[in-house]
Structure formats: C-alpha cells, structure tokens
Amino acid sequence: MTRAVLTLNAGSSSLKVALFPETGDQPLAVGLADRIGPDGVLKLKDATGAPLAASGDLTSHAGAIAAVIDSFRAQWPDLELLAIGHRVVHGGADNTRPVTVDDAVLTDLERLSPFAPLHQPHNLAGIRAAMAAFPGVPQVACFDTAFHRTNPKVSDSFALPRALYDDGVRRYGFHGLSYDYIAGELARRAPHLAEGRVIVAHLGNGASMCALQAGRSMASTMGFTALDGLPMGTRCGQVDPGVLLYLMDQKGMTAAEITDLLYRQSGLLGLSGLSNDMRTLEAAGTPEAAEAIDYFVFRCQREVGSLAAALGGIDALIFCGGIGENSRLIRARICERLGWMGIDIDPARNAANDAVISTDQARTTVMVIATNEELVIARAARAALGLARNVAE
DSSP: OEEEEEEEEEOSSOEEEEEEESSOSSOSEEEEEESOSTTOEEEEEETTSOEEOOOSOOSSHHHHHHHHHHHHHHHOTTEEEEEEEEEESOOTTTOOSOEEOOHHHHHHHHTTGGGSTTTHHHHHHHHHHHHHHOTTSOEEEEETTGGGGGSOHHHHOOSSOHHHHHTTOSOOOOOHHHHHHHHHHHHHHOHHHHTSEEEEEEESSSEEEEEEETTEEEEESOOSSTTSSSOOSSOOOSOOHHHHHHHHHTTOOOHHHHHHHHHHSOHHHHHHSSOSOHHHHHHHOOHHHHHHHHHHHHHHHHHHHHHHHHHTSOSEEEEEHHHHHHOHHHHHHHHTTOGGGTBOBOHHHHHTTOSBOBOTTOSBEEEEOOOOHHHHHHHHHHHHTTOOOOTTO
16 A cells, blocks of 8 residues: 655646655655646656656646546555645744644635735635545645744834734745745754754745744745745835835726736846746846846845844855756855855855855855755645654654
8 A cells, every 4th residue: 555645736827746655755756737727737757757647637726636646546556645735825823833624724714815816716726626536635734924923023013003913914924834844954954053043045936035043933035925025036026115006096007907017027027028037037148137137136135134134143044946956146146245244155066056055164154955845745744644754864
C-alpha cells in the first residue's frame, strides 16, 4: 500500500501539486496543471524527474485534480490518500496555525475573500473540489498569513482610526509558508544565525521580504493585501494611496479597473512595457527593461534597510523564490549598495549559486536557500493526522 499526502496550491488558472509519502521529505511526484480551461496543460514527474503520463479534463480545477489522481493511481495502483493539504493565502487575524477544514471553516474563510480577491476564491475552490472528490479524506488548510501573527502591534497596524483595526484593516503579511520553511531550514543549517536577526527576501513573480528575530516574524513588506511593498511581476508594490484617489476622482476609474491596474498591469510588466518575467527583462537590453530592473533593485535595497531598522541590525540575508534562487544579477545588484550593513558577496560564489554567497570576511552572512512551500503543507497535513516527523530529522 502506498500511503501518501497530497498537497494542492490552487491559483486562478493553475494547480501546483505534490505527492509525499507517509514519512520523509522527498516527494513521490510533483507537477503543475497550467492554463486551466480549454487550453489546459498538465505536466507531472516522479522523484527521479521522469515524466508521468498525464491527461484528462483540464477545463476546471475539479477536472485537473481528477486528472492528477488518475495519473498517480496509474503509477501507484495501491495509492491511499491520508490527507490533502492546501495553501490558503488568507487566514485572517485568528488562524495562527493550519486547520482541518469543515463547512464552518470554509464559511469563515469565504468571509476573507474581499481581503484577497484574486487568491482566496481559487484556494477555496481547490478545497471544495478536493472535498467533493475525496469526502472521507481530511483537508488541511495552511495559511500564508499565519506565520506573521507573531508581529508586534506596531508592525501590524496602520495609522487609521482604531475601529478599522478591529474590523480587520491591519497588516497581515503573506508568503508565510515560504518563510516558515526558510526559518526551519536555517535553524537546521546554521542555528547560530537562526537565533539572530535575519531578513528573508522571497523574490519571484510575487515578491516580499520578512524580518525574523529568532525565527519569528517581526515585520513584513506586504500588508493588508498582497499588493504592498516590493514591485512584483504584475503587481505594483508600494504606492501612495493618493494615487488611487486621483485615479478615481480625476481619471474616473472604477474599483474594478483600478484592481486590474494594480494587480495585472503594473510591476515589472507595467514599468517595462514588455514582460513580467525577470529572465526576459535581463535579456531584453531595452532602456525600459533596464529601468524596470533598476526600480526592482532599488525597492529591494530600501526594504532591506527598513527591515534591518525594525530588527535593530542584521546578521543574515537569505534569498529565495524564483528570482532570489536563480538570478545572479539581481542578487549582486541588490547587495552592491549594502556594504554599510556588512554585506559583501563573493562574485564567484554568487555565480556558482553557492549556498553561502558572502565573503568569508563579511560581517553579514548572505545565503541562497531554495524554498519549499509544498513540504511545509505536507508536514502540516501529517501533523493533523498525528504523522508529523521531527523537522530536524
């Protein structure tokens, strides 16, 4: 019998999946259903990287889940799903750890959809589809916001009337599953650093940074929504609220039009007029692409300085995410003006994508750690079943 835990990360038109054994950190299989709809594509591979046969109805998330399970069962005919873990972007102020989902939990999470309109509905759709397909299998929701509930109130608030804070208008922070993994991995690799002041830069199509003190979140660049802080692939990052008032009052833009502008037309795509993909921009050689990269680097440098101030110093800077793990240029560019913080990277180590890219003499350690949100979700699903294993093993 192949007893396993399935993890699902449902986006608006995608479904990222991983199948983990009952114990152990190495997945049996991973994959992605992309462009869910008439042009849907499903790619799965086993632990060796060999592709798995994958096909089916990819016009909906439910169809994609069924196609994934059909493929897994063809590979492992005796497959038994013990639990299904789900990434849920928003858990609100009260969910500080993963929860087993029932109808009451779903209703509570639906109330948070206005706080994450482009993420939450799709996350919940994935849960509903899995509940329908596997009615007897526990469904475990893992929240991107939960990791940041250790933030002090000064990091959790806006300078707005107090009643709005009580209504939920506060800083939540996101990418918490990634930060949770990095905090645990750093504690395993370099416990002396993990106990100190660490800034983690999760840089990808979605980008943010988090300040950790002894492995706990103290501040994040993202706030009430996943729009704030760093510029992203298509999201604006930090913007003066007065700009939004101007767009409404002077440009006559509706809330829907502004939402589309901020979430889908801005960031690297808006600045470059070319692409939301950093790889494309690095290769483009156009002035607009260069300006988009300059702005991204500048904002990253500013946020590192801001978070270091929140921590009262810095002992380590960790890069993760698609850009953070792979773009040697962006890492070098970000670090080149941070020497005053004790940051000095070794060009050869950076070019080789070494785990530690700072020089031996640097006061602040700079590392590259590949994040693994799926493993965090799988561990949470196991824990819900009493199957958790020691993270340090």
